[in-house]
Amino acid sequence: MTTADVAVIGLGAMGSAALYQLARRGMKAIGIDRFDPPHDRGSSHGETRITRQAIGEGAEYVPLVLRSHAIWRELEAQSGECLLHAVGGLILAGERAEGRHHAKPDFLGTTVATARQFGIAHEVLSAEQIAERFPQLILQGDEQGYYEPGAGFVLPEKCIEVQLTLARRMGAGVFTGERVLRLEPTPGGLTVHTSRARYAVGRVVLSAGAWVREFLPLEAFRVHRQVLYWFEPEDPALYAPERFPVFIWLHGPGEDGHFYGFPMLQGSAGVKLAGEQFSRESDPDQVEHTVSSEQIGFIYRHHVAPRLRALGPRCTRTAACLYTSTPDGGFVLDWHPELPGVFVVSPCSGHGFKHSAGLGEAIAQVIAEGRSAVSLEPFSLARFAKR
Ligand SMILES: Cc1cc2nc3c(=O)[nH]c(=O)nc-3n(C[C@H](O)[C@H](O)[C@H](O)COP(=O)(O)OP(=O)(O)OC[C@H]3O[C@@H](n4cnc5c(N)ncnc54)[C@H](O)[C@@H]3O)c2cc1C
Incomplete structure (x- = not known):
């Protein structure tokens, strides 16, 4: 043995x-x-994961993510691979949003508070400032934003x-x-x-x-299938990592009231976006990996078309992935x-x-x-x- x-x-x-x-x-x-x-x-x-250092889920997570960023840089030096892309991260919440995310009641407020507590570089932005900096976004005008230049994505x-x-x-x-x-x-x-x-x-x-x-x-452990969608932009340069950040957008009530997304990576199928669902549980051995055209249509009409400019309805890739969540x-x-x-x-x-x-x-x-x-x-x- x-x-x-x-x-x-x-x-x-x-x-x-x-x-x-x-x-x-x-x-x-x-x-x-x-x-x-x-x-x-x-x-x-599924290509990318958002990383941010001011953690809206609670201050107790910040020391972990700070160590992660340092370790990824060490791993990059040892391997010659690029793992962490600090393209900037934007969290925005409109007035109609509940403000709740990942079971935490005031996600944006906690993000700003932890950034201040840990001295993480950030800016608090008005809707006007967000629109000026990121013309890809279609805003209502009542949004508030948090921008962290050191946030971004990992592979x-x-x-x-x-x-x-x-x-x-x-x-x-x-x-x-x-x-x-x-x-x-x-x-x-x-x-x-x-x-x-x-x-x-x-x-x-x-x-x-x-x-x-x-x-x-x-x-306490519940497994939920989540779906990632890649939508084709009219002009990929508009959504390139040099011009577009990772984002989390809280725009309305309930579990369909938010989505998040990424810039388009070189060679990627499109701009990757996703919402979250916690109402239907899954057995990890019986996960449906095919995504229906109804599901794609809903995401496009509900999140994408009203909020992101020049992003067409053509979904070029999907992936199903599992959350294991606690209450x-x-x-x-x-x-x-x-x-x-x-x-x-x-x-x-x-x-x-x-x-x-x-x-x-x-x-x-x-x-x-x-x-x-x-x-x-x-x-x-x-x-x-x-x-
Ligand atoms: C769609 C989606 C989007 C996400 N977005 C983000 C994000 O933007 N930012 C972020 O920070 N986090 C994000 N997450 C969460 C993050 O990806 C997860 O927290 C993380 O990947 C969980 O890793 P894990 O090691 O627990 O699980 P896994 O990576 O799934 O690893 C579990 C491993 O255990 C193996 N295994 C299971 N049972 C056995 C067994 N009996 N014997 C041997 N091996 C076994 C499996 O094969 C698997 O490889 C996202 C998750 C999903 C699904």
């Missing part, structure tokens, strides 16, 4: 970051994934690939196409039973994304209540990627040193037990 200090189960955004950081610390680490990451079955695919598939490559180079074992079936506690740690083998390990990092419930069947929209980063030595890493709720590199470091510190430099206390499981 192969032995290791630690096994990382699931090598997506979180697992690849954790494996890299564990290997960096000289631990004997192995990573196991049922697919071959980066892949398009989980939560970490999720590339981040995973780079961290796995570096982890391998530092001696980590990476086993793909191998499904973890069961974790069995033993006197010295745990036995990891997979579809191919058994591994004797001291600790486990459980970063199985949308499949976390197979190992921790907690009511308070927060992460779960805690020891498994029933399996000693298993650290549960479930940071999605639709906003986890930007924190992944920093989380990988924090998890490796917990495993190697017993505690992390950034506090993970706000992400404990106990908050659900109290309800």
